[in-house]
Amino acid sequence: MRVLITGMSGFAGSHLHNLLIKETHWTVIGVSRDATGERADPRTFWWRLDLRDADGVQRLLRHERPDLIFHLAAQSHVPTAWRAPWETYESNIRSQLNLFEAIIANNLSPRVLVVSSNEVYGAPRDAGDLPFRETHPLRPVNPYAVSKAAQELMALQYHRSHGIDVVVARPFNHIGPDQASRFVAADFARQIAEIEAGLREPVMTLGNVAAQRDFTDVRDVVRAYLAMVRLADPGSVMNVCSGRPVSVQSLLNMLLSMTDARIEIRTDPSKFRPADIPISYGDSARLREATGWQPTIPLEQTLRDILNEWRARVAELK
Numbered sequence: 001m002r003v004l005i006t007g008m009s010g011f012a013g014s015h016l017h018n019l020l021i022k023e024t025h026w027t028v029i030g031v032s033r034d035a036t037g038e039r040a041d042p043r044t045f046w047w048r049l050d051l052r053d054a055d056g057v058q059r060l061l062r063h064e065r066p067d068l069i070f071h072l073a074a075q076s077h078v079p080t081a082w083r084a085p086w087e088t089y090e091s092n093i094r095s096q097l098n099l100f101e102a103i104i105a106n107n108l109s110p111r112v113l114v115v116s117s118n119e120v121y122g123a124p125r126d127a128g129d130l131p132f133r134e135t136h137p138l139r140p141v142n143p144y145a146v147s148k149a150a151q152e153l154m155a156l157q158y159h160r161s162h163g164i165d166v167v168v169a170r171p172f173n174h175i176g177p178d179q180a181s182r183f184v185a186a187d188f189a190r191q192i193a194e195i196e197a198g199l200r201e202p203v204m205t206l207g208n209v210a211a212q213r214d215f216t217d218v219r220d221v222v223r224a225y226l227a228m229v230r231l232a233d234p235g236s237v238m239n240v241c242s243g244r245p246v247s248v249q250s251l252l253n254m255l256l257s258m259t260d261a262r263i264e265i266r267t268d269p270s271k272f273r274p275a276d277i278p279i280s281y282g283d284s285a286r287l288r289e290a291t292g293w294q295p296t297i298p299l300e301q302t303l304r305d306i307l308n309e310w311r312a313r314v315a316e317l318k
Helices: 011-023 054-064 078-083 085-105 145-161 184-196 218-231 246-256 285-291 299-317
Strands: 004-005 027-030 044-048 066-072 111-113 165-171 203-206 237-240 264-267
Touching: 004 011, 004 044, 004 054, 027 184, 027 218, 054 085, 054 264, 066 085, 066 218, 078 085, 078 145, 078 237, 085 111, 085 145, 111 218, 145 165, 165 218, 184 203, 184 299, 203 246, 218 285, 237 285, 246 299
Parallel strands: 004 027, 004 066, 027 044, 066 111, 111 165, 165 237, 203 264
Antiparallel strands: none
């Protein structure tokens, strides 16, 4: 089995690679726009490629002829999408279009997992909308969410009109080791680790800590992706989530309980989004029933792993 992972050098992509190397005998081909990763395993190969380059994507699929594609590559940071909406649309929509067109042009028949986002649901109108289920209307409220809704619609259109074997994952917020510090849990952990090391004053700056989100460990999320490509029906759309809302304040409190540092908390208005969603959580019953998947890593363990990783990173800087 030849497996292509777009965005393999990214957060979820790197964890997915680790899972596939550990649990399968598949050959794994990674694609990254900015850099190629290390050959950590003889079954791992890399392409340095911008997926917006249609000719490059044609060459990639013509040469590698994958049996399975995990399409994870995306501009996934919501604040960046507000600042650069066209870049987000182009990165997320055009790249996927190039993949599907290259599949058709090269007469390939891979199974394709497209990673969407819970952001496509938008904000609940009332308590009856929650938990979000896959049948809920798409009501995106930011440019990133619009791009993901477009990716979903495109994926299902190519499934229906061209017979491409597509499954769509809608992951809710996933966190874990190796996540960039522009995301909330990693941002908190980085600030705490730097304060513990004496590299910054004992003050943390925060955005909207009242927001409630559905957090799942990235290592559980990539297990869901693997389960979906193995067991989900073609054309399926499935939530990947824990099913419970947790406030950003609760994340902060758990991380602060893991340090002896005395830290002052300050609000930073620049970290608030133009249109924020007060609460979002999902129902993963469809995924569980189809695959047997369940999240296994407790949130407290995830946060401890994130904090310890940032402590190790910061120690290297001293």
